[in-house]
Amino acid sequence: MKIAILSPPWIAIPPKGYGGIEKVVADLTENLVQMGHQVMLFATGDSRTKANLRYEFEKALGNNLFLKNNIYIYLKHLHKFFKIIRQEKFDIIHNHVGYVAYYFLDLQNIPFIHTLHGAFYKNLKAPSGFIKEKIDTLLRFKHHPYISISNNQRMDFPQLNYIKTIYNGINPDDFKPIIKKKNYLAWIGRITYNKGVDIAIKVAAKAGIPLKIAAFIDKGDLEYFNNKIKPLIKETKTELIGEIKDKKVKNQFLGEAIATLFPIRWHEPFGIVMIESMACGTPVVAFNKGSVPEVIEDKKTGFIVEKEDQMVAALKDISKIDPLYCYQYATTNFSTQKMTKDYLEAYQIVINKFKNNEK
């Protein structure tokens, strides 16, 4: 199959640190190439891939919320991509760039599919910008073929033309479970209100277990970090380490923890941190929101709770969780191989529908 994968210009492929979308793009692309498909990856010039790499921007622009409001960046990136699409024949375009690309995809004749990476439900608090317009876009193009990354992601807009739910995956080769734990809790992710790092700090303090935070701080979130999180970190003597860019370091960081805390405030559409943690043999204690009940097996690979105090309480039972079961569960149900196979099936469904509509 000849596949064009459209990635955003913010983070190079594969991502060295933070980058959920880019991780999916990287794994999917390499697996497709390995299976013998002809793949064009449209990303940034500093990406590394076995696919045919094409790009507009030499270097990734950085995951900067302010840049994301500059229309011209999208226009340049997408214009170059669609110039290529007009010159070469592809069987399918797989869009990971998001909503701006929909308007262009709708005006051309190659079958395409969107993966919905974000959260777009109606009462989403503190969205990263243009949420109303993004939802308008989804509804305008509700006939487009969509992949949801959890069933929960569909909640407020079930009327879109969903082809499948395909969970994000990890490569089992990248992880080994760590049985021997050290006395700390882990939190990893982007520092932002919705991810609840402040709740994690409070929970750890109440449980009397040290917390280590591996954080990515976007420029757009800097004010929130300085005003709300920094004082809490100081007060509780929480250990703040930077963004982890090395796979082995991440395996150790997550694997040696007693548990990973996932006290989200929003409906997380997938939450790759949860499967990474389980693949390191570390249970996840999470709030019952978004994809959480689809990703964690309650009482077997972690605990699904409703409130802060329940999270503190759950930590008392954490030793009942089997690290090896966590590893097995994550690598079986959420592997990049399974994800790739599912995407190929989705591509074929879309291509067949497209051919039938053309007739």
Place this chain on the structure above:
Amino acid sequence: MKIAILSPPWIAIPPKGYGGIEKVVADLTENLVQMGHQVMLFATGDSRTKANLRYEFEKALGNNLFLKNNIYIYLKHLHKFFKIIRQEKFDIIHNHVGYVAYYFLDLQNIPFIHTLHGAFYKNLKAPSGFIKEKIDTLLRFKHHPYISISNNQRMDFPQLNYIKTIYNGINPDDFKPIIKKKNYLAWIGRITYNKGVDIAIKVAAKAGIPLKIAAFIDKGDLEYFNNKIKPLIKETKTELIGEIKDKKVKNQFLGEAIATLFPIRWHEPFGIVMIESMACGTPVVAFNKGSVPEVIEDKKTGFIVEKEDQMVAALKDISKIDPLYCYQYATTNFSTQKMTKDYLEAYQIVINKFKNNEK
């Protein structure tokens, strides 16, 4: 000829008050229809036209600089337009929307032409947003066919593929020259640093002649107006009247003035106010910038000066200017009929080039 005219979504056609671009669009569209061409005008639902009106937005969105930074407005407007373009066959698309549309136009197969309505030279001060990106866009698409609205507009970027300079026009039927003057000077336009309304106030004060300002104030310019202009107006007892929406009222406002002041700080790409003033029989005293020497005949339809003091001095000679000559000069050289004829020639040039490239 089957012509698609693409207008911005900010102001309905024809404009009731402020709206230089929309005035050109309105006059051109009606003239083309009258000449028997099949014209589709893509604007907003509250527009009035004899052409086939199509639109995305029911109502004009308002000329609001903040709205203009919302990528999704452009995307919706352009998406609907290009859906129509894909369904119906046009000979040419005439783009008045600006730079965002270039990226879409470049990805389709109908001949098109851009009219450059704005100023985009390198040292432009206080531009209205994304000036660097707009210039990037021009250079990226320098092979596109362009209409400049003055020769001066081309100054810093002569390398674009200009087809013609076509001056904006007025409809002679809309104007009559007023010979009998009242004791005041006129200033008309959008309140913004580049238009130099503060200079006009100072000049009038020094000359000892009352000034009347007919102003459009964009929300984005409100701070400038409140901080810089309002105090000056108070101090000098300048008369501030609102935006003039009625043609006859405007004819009277401009026509009864001794002179219209045009003390611009930027290189005005055209400046329709100058020809309107002359068509009302009122000379224009302007700074020698931008299109000014192409539009005013120095010492015959006004005075072209370099500095504030020269503008004060020129007002002493203003009675030497013949109002009827001003009227004649403006309606002969800058009529919408001439403008329409020139555009039709430009369309034909572009269509012929396109056909030759296809062979």
